[in-house]
Amino acid sequence: MDKHDTPARPQASDARPVLEGPDIARVLTRIAHEIVERAKGADDVVLLGIPTRGVFLAQRLAAKLEQITDRTIPVGSLDITMYRDDLRMHPPRALARTDIPGDGIDGRLVVLVDDVLFSGRTIRAALDALNDIGRPRAVQLAVLVDRGHRELPIRADYVGKNLPTSLRETVKVQLAEEDGRDTVLLGAKAGQ
Amino acid sequence: MQRHLISAADLTRDDAVLILDTAEEMARVADRPIKKLPTLRGRTIVNLFFEDSTRTRISFEAAEKRLSADVINFTAKGSSVSKGESLKDTAQTLEAMGVDAVVIRHGASGAPYRLANSGWIDAAVINAGDGTHQHPTQALLDAFTVRRRLLGRDAGLGQDLSGKRITIVGDVLHSRVARSNVDLLHTLGAEVTLVAPPTLVPVGVDTWPCTVSYDLDSALPKSDAVMMLRVQRERMNAAFFPTEREYSRRYGLDGDRMARLPEHAIVMHPGPMVRGMEITAEVADSDRCTAVEQVANGVSIRMAVLYLLLGGNEPAQTRTEEK
């Protein structure tokens, strides 16, 4: 597919940035340090990004972890499409890549990485998907933005920014790899 | 995509590429310890087989089960030409049991089309081979195999088969595999050549989007893939060709002929192979022959088709269909 060729859609005029490129880099660095700290050296950490943008965030985090620990950090992707609980509400979506690092996840500390934590349903699906792939020692969650409004008992272990929002607002993460620039935009839902 | 999959000709290029890309992801599930996805939980699929075809039924069944669908197998064994009424009645009986999709194999060309369009049932209909008409999932798995081998697993993603030269050899007249492949490969941009004795090419083939040749040897050096069709020995009795030996000599693929293929070219066979007839053991067992791979790919393709037709509240949309 050619969606990486598509220029980022122009945002509604009232969409305002809440994190800019340097902020994003900074919070990822902080999260990397937190992971090392909590995982006691991060020697069994596997990072799994949730497509699309979670994968890029996972790769960036891995790079930072490698700088800190001077070790190779396994990083992969986990597509949760076929585990979603809202499949029957939409036409089927194109699948994204699930790419589990060669040594697998059994007995490892898996850190799931996503851009925005909202209802928690994506993470629920990710936990189910993980269950079919192996048995990690523990699973943790890192997100760039937590915008609240959880519908399931799920919380993040590492949060880049807590962003209180209303349900009428949208949170849009843009990353250079996909969108040509790094930013997090808070806007109003179309038509509101 | 349309609600039913009756003919390979019903697929647009984007539909077909989406199916192949989806199948590529489905194939990765086969490498996992737990080869199961919850996607079709609660969906009921019936495999309605009026014609014996263990390999196709098993392939569909494996795909359905990997997607967690509830599977009912119905095999109308022995009824070579089952009465029309029983097709309708059987279908309606199954519908009454709350079936979401019917995978149908039938000896009569058009039976799946009829099932999908006669108002007998509401379920989605997937054609698993009808008479000498179509076998769309076979064509899809063949295209998938070609793309993987000629372009590569990852490099092939999002790609069609533009410019690839595919030669299909054998009993085109009686082959639903040939019809489906001509349609699909053409849609995907490939150049298709049919090679057969003139008796085994249908009258009217001149309107098909392919070229026809009676000479295998001249077609081979210009082929990126050569697809051998099964030739039933009984055809000999209806004067389609004089003897098995003459058929093999003129249209069979042996080691010498395989050597005329370009180095990268592959040899395909939908199975079951008639060794010694259209293909020699030497070719069938060579690294270039993808017959076994095709079987594995069949499960991935059928998973993809089932997911894209049944995974949501309506069939998947491709870019051209999005509003």
Next chain:
Amino acid sequence: MSKILIRGAKVLGGEPQDVLIDGETIAEVGAGLSAEGAEVVEAGGKVLLPGLVDLHTHLREPGREDSETVLTGTRAAASGGYTAVFAMANTFPVADTAGVVEQVWRLGREHGYCDVQPIGAVTVGLEGRKLAELGAMHESAAGVTVFSDDGKCVDDAVIMRRALEYVKAFGGVVAQHAQEPRLTEGAQMNEGVVSAELGLGGWPAVAEESVIARDVLLADHVGSRVHICHLSTAGSVEIVRWAKARGIQVTAEVTPHHLLLTDELVRTYNPVYKVNPPLRTERDVLTLREALADGTIDIVATDHAPHPHEDKDCEWAAAAMGMVGLETALSVVQETMVDTGLLDWAGVADRMSFKPAQIGQATGHGRPVSAGEPANLTLVDTAYRGRVDPAGFASRSRNTPYEGRELPGRVTHTWLRGKATLVDGKLT
């Protein structure tokens, strides 16, 4: 029987005239006829034709009364403007004896909707091996003059030759269902572009043409008359044209559906389009129309072939072949021949009444609309257009390919020997 005055009818499509029926015959044709003592039917510019004659009808009785009976079939015929139909021999038992043909003939007379002229089988049981008792059938009350194994081809050249020769003794005619059996084994539809795509067994044009070619040569050789049933291909037209130019005694019929429908319809796999011979191509359809217009093809015959619902409500290969046609024939002919300018109403009267009666020697039918002739008449509202609704058919079967199709023309009245069988579109 009283008098009926049909006022202002375009006789054979000509200027409006009055036609007075007295009893079983036409008393007078002219302008401003007196209505005294007569029931008046205001024709209001409708076209008056001689009662139509169908040389090719399947009434199914005896044996398949679930699809049609002599009663329902003749009611359908009256509905379609017919006053005489020739009933094909492929019943159960086969009409290959005097007993069966007399039974069918009597039933037709008793019901009184339309004369039924049985066709006798050429060979015993339609099996193509042994001549049936053609003479006995001719001498029976039914007076059979047309013989046909229709549904099957008399493919054995010797049997065909003998049959052609034998019926000369009493002026009979053999109507051939031209289909080379070996070339049509497993045939499901016309062999060509569409069959190649659909994967349905092909019925090649040559299977019809080769038999017609053989039979006109045989007829020439033995000096007999041969009639070709449901001619369906452009190539057959050429052969018949050639034969006629040579002076060979050949006549040919075309069905309404072969004048209108093509094999493209088979793409729906809907068996309502399954018929034998199969629907052909656009080119064939256009050639058949021209041949009917120029007289190469002599007549239109319906090949009315009723089948019960379940024999069509199934997959293509399992379905029965055939279409009902009596109640739509005239509309299809108007659509394809009259409204296209190929044929006028006098031409229609010729192809659907005069000629078929002549070929089948149906006494009292296919006569001019003039004083002293039997009052077998059909009144047609040619300005009408409407959609075909099989629910309104008088036939017991509904297997029409025209359901929902808009067609012109509607038969409003039919008189059989002065007795109205259809009045204002309703059977009496």
